[in-house]
Amino acid sequence: RPPLNRIISLADIEAIILELRYWAWAYYCSAADDEISMQENARAFNRFFFNARVMRPVSKCDPSTKILGFETTLPIFVSGAALAKLGHPLGEVNITKGCAPSKIIQMVSSNASLSYAEIAAASSPSQTLFFQLYKHKDDATALKRIREVEQLGYKAIFLTVDAIVPSNRERDVRSPWVLDDQETGIKVYNDGEGAADSDPGLGVAGALIVNDDRDMTWEKTIPWLRSVTKLPIVIKGIQCVEDAILAAEANVDGILLSNHGGRQLEYALPPLEVLYRLRMQQQPIFNKLEVYIDGGVRRGTDVVKAVCLGATAVGLGRPFLYAQSAYGEVGVRKLISILDREIVTAMRLMGVAKIAELTPDMVERICSHYY
Numbered sequence: 001r002p003p004l005n006r007i008i009s010l011a012d013i014e015a016i017i018l019e020l021r022y023w024a025w026a027y028y029c030s031a032a033d034d035e036i037s038m039q040e041n042a043r044a045f046n047r048f049f050f051n052a053r054v055m056r057p058v059s060k061c062d063p064s065t066k067i068l069g070f071e072t073t074l075p076i077f078v079s080g081a082a083l084a085k086l087g088h089p090l091g092e093v094n095i096t097k098g099c100a101p102s103k104i105i106q107m108v109s110s111n112a113s114l115s116y117a118e119i120a121a122a123s124s125p126s127q128t129l130f131f132q133l134y135k136h137k138d139d140a141t142a143l144k145r146i147r148e149v150e151q152l153g154y155k156a157i158f159l160t161v162d163a164i165v166p167s168n169r170e171r172d173v174r175s176p177w178v179l180d181d182q183e184t185g186i187k188v189y190n191d192g193e194g195a196a197d198s199d200p201g202l203g204v205a206g207a208l209i210v211n212d213d214r215d216m217t218w219e220k221t222i223p224w225l226r227s228v229t230k231l232p233i234v235i236k237g238i239q240c241v242e243d244a245i246l247a248a249e250a251n252v253d254g255i256l257l258s259n260h261g262g263r264q265l266e267y268a269l270p271p272l273e274v275l276y277r278l279r280m281q282q283q284p285i286f287n288k289l290e291v292y293i294d295g296g297v298r299r300g301t302d303v304v305k306a307v308c309l310g311a312t313a314v315g316l317g318r319p320f321l322y323a324q325s326a327y328g329e330v331g332v333r334k335l336i337s338i339l340d341r342e343i344v345t346a347m348r349l350m351g352v353a354k355i356a357e358l359t360p361d362m363v364e365r366i367c368s369h370y371y
């Protein structure tokens with residue numbers, strides 16, 4: 001494993017976990033069917049170029065902003081992703097502690113491999129945690145989970161709506177591994193023939209997504225959630241402009257344009273493309289709620305492009321899992337410092353000193369046979 005000072009990009013970190021812990025990489029990396037949406041999530045960023053401005057003062061450059069009113073030093077957050085312990089024994093807490101100094105907000109997955117209480121206990125008093133909710137089909141059971149995280153001080157609910165059934169993730173199904181954690185009681189067997197305790201052939205996704213509510217609707221689910229919690233509500237997994245409009249009508253506080261990192265519906269549009277369409281077609285929505293994207297974000301310029309197009313912030317899933325798997329807490333700090341440097345460099349070279357100065361006219365979508 002190379003020393004941390006040899007790590008200069010997010011791709012470097014992924015390369016290490018691929019060699020060091022193949023089984024963890026296989027689960028983290030896996031995506032639906034032929035992994036086209038996953039690849040396109042990242043490639044979509046290559047179609048957008050900057051209209052950079054020069055001769056503007058940028059010696060002071062401040063990339064800090066707020067997400068749902070909570071401070072963050074960068075317009076990024078951790079997108080909730082399951083089973084951090086698969087890559088490192090300290091799991092999600094590596095991410096919590098690694099995010100503390102920079103106040104990067106961590107969204108904790110419903111399927112975290114540590115308890116929500118353990119993760120909250122590892123956070124510093126000034127740190128913000130959000131909670132990603134997989135809604136149980138039984139409202140009372142779902143409510144119990146919401147009450148638990150409210151009491152632990154989690155500050156927002158991200159309701160995931162793009163994973164009501166498991167998808168087909170072949171890399172995951174083919175990779176044999178077992179997570180049998182004595183402390184948390186989490187048992188996931190992936191013995192190469194599918195998870196033993198769920199639909200054979202669906203791997204970990206099959207094991208984790210069994211009791212979720214498949215009948216959620218705008219009319220029923222959002223008013224219910226509003227009636228049981230005062231926390232801000234964000235819908236995670238909006239995949240088209242039409243649903244973004246319905247979310248705005250449902251008066252939620254935010255939407256996370258996401259296709260689950262390409263892990264759910266194969267050929268779902270890349271979130272950056274959905275963001276672009278939303279910005280071009282439905283500009284007033286951005287005044288009504290906060291819009292975020294995740295999927296394929298691997299460079300500071302990716303973050304800056306999304307912010308130009310109206311995203312309040314951008315989530316990263318796999319990169320945080322890879323960083324904590326390869327180097328624990330310090331790996332997470334390193335990941336954040338790489339993105340910090342890349343974001344600030346891009347902003348300065350664009351002639352921008354604050355996040356609010358990043359506007360849609362600063363990016364251009366170029367469709368050519370080159371990309």
Ligand code: FNR
Nearest residue numbers: 028079080081082109160260261295296316317318
């Ligand atoms: C996820 N994601 C996810 N989303 C969610 O709402 N609940 C979850 O438990 C998980 N679990 C999960 C596990 C793993 C291993 C991955 C890679 C992803 C999706 C995640 O929140 C996010 O949408 C994507 O990871 C974003 O894409 P990138 O940044 O990984 O490309």
